[in-house]
Amino acid sequence: MGGPPTGPFGFVRGHGGGNTVKELFGKLPDGTEIHRWSVENGGTRLRVLSYGGIVQSLEIPDREGRYANVSLGFDDLDDYVAASPYFGALIGRYGNRIGAGRFTLDGTDHQLSVNDGENSLHGGSAGFDKAVWEVEPFERGTDVGLVLRLTSADGEMGFPGTLTTTVTYTLTGDGDWRIDYEATTDRATVVNLTNHVYWNLAGENAGSVLGHELEIAAARYTPVDAGLIPAGAPAEVAGTPFDFRVPKTIGADLRTADQQLLYAKGFDHNWVLDKGVTAEPEHIATLKDPVSGRTLRIATTEPGLQFYSGNFLDGTLVGSGGAIHRQGDALCLETQHFPDSPNRPDFPSTVLRPGETYHTSTIHSFGT
Numbered sequence: 001m002g003g004p005p006t007g008p009f010g011f012v013r014g015h016g017g018g019n020t021v022k023e024l025f026g027k028l029p030d031g032t033e034i035h036r037w038s039v040e041n042g043g044t045r046l047r048v049l050s051y052g053g054i055v056q057s058l059e060i061p062d063r064e065g066r067y068a069n070v071s072l073g074f075d076d077l078d079d080y081v082a083a084s085p086y087f088g089a090l091i092g093r094y095g096n097r098i099g100a101g102r103f104t105l106d107g108t109d110h111q112l113s114v115n116d117g118e119n120s121l122h123g124g125s126a127g128f129d130k131a132v133w134e135v136e137p138f139e140r141g142t143d144v145g146l147v148l149r150l151t152s153a154d155g156e157m158g159f160p161g162t163l164t165t166t167v168t169y170t171l172t173g174d175g176d177w178r179i180d181y182e183a184t185t186d187r188a189t190v191v192n193l194t195n196h197v198y199w200n201l202a203g204e205n206a207g208s209v210l211g212h213e214l215e216i217a218a219a220r221y222t223p224v225d226a227g228l229i230p231a232g233a234p235a236e237v238a239g240t241p242f243d244f245r246v247p248k249t250i251g252a253d254l255r256t257a258d259q260q261l262l263y264a265k266g267f268d269h270n271w272v273l274d275k276g277v278t279a280e281p282e283h284i285a286t287l288k289d290p291v292s293g294r295t296l297r298i299a300t301t302e303p304g305l306q307f308y309s310g311n312f313l314d315g316t317l318v319g320s321g322g323a324i325h326r327q328g329d330a331l332c333l334e335t336q337h338f339p340d341s342p343n344r345p346d347f348p349s350t351v352l353r354p355g356e357t358y359h360t361s362t363i364h365s366f367g368t
Helices: 077-083 259-264
Strands: 019-027 033-041 044-049 055-061 067-069 102-105 108-111 134-140 143-152 163-171 177-185 213-216 220-222 268-272 282-288 295-300 304-308 314-318 324-326 332-336 358-367
Touching: 019 077, 019 134, 019 143, 033 134, 033 143, 033 163, 044 163, 077 314, 213 304, 259 268, 282 332, 295 332
Parallel strands: none
Antiparallel strands: 019 033, 033 044, 044 055, 055 067, 102 108, 134 143, 143 163, 163 177, 177 358, 213 282, 220 268, 268 304, 282 295, 295 358, 304 332, 314 324
């Protein structure tokens, strides 16, 4: 007797051409069950954990139709809990760094969790990347995906306000991966949500990404101090290693004796996108692996892009494909507002007030 059609994962295929499946991935030390959701649509395959909203894997085909996982991750939950450098995680309440872990809002000083030298990074020592999200699958027309929900209590990691967050991962019928972030608060606060996928378009075990070609639509970036906090006004990229307005390889200028590269041990900076904040996602970056032919195009509503060249991968982590990840084996392209914005009135605001809804969107389009 015949059953419903299945996709490459072997999952029951939905009416819109996509499919999802839920399975137990592991348990936290307190016994909390963590599940893995697998979603497939339009030729893209995505696996997401309820722990941290983590993208455990994202598989796309090369020019010959051969699939590979193009994001770094782990095989088991224990590694994510013990040692993950934010592999694939949802980041909040505040992506990137806040200087000295402090800011003042409406005359009130707030001290945050400090977890990066003297600074607060990615929401503090227990940010959204370590939270357990509620996950619900959906199917709308030719789109399939997951809705992830989390409530962060007033004062958590030092942030004011109870923040109610909804993040939607959508795989479209064309295989695009879209992320929509929404949040509301009952007290004035600051919010900057993003995702921390580590990309290697050649595949997770392919080694260095220094041969990948990158283009960023930005004429300025934010120089940093030794703590990687923005220092001074945005600077022109012209004539510096930070000029990616014309596609060039990641490694082309990586070893240039530039003080900014020395501070970060490579690229770990915010690019000020030419388009600024927009109501709808606009194209801002293209990443290509010439060997496999895989291409990633990113569109966003956000004003900034944090490009991180995997500088702190040090050979101590074994990924889901069994390979040891070393410096430059992956890169991150995090769409977001600028680092330390709560302390920089000259930067686009990250303040969210009661009655307002925080809403940003980013689309990842894949091709060859």
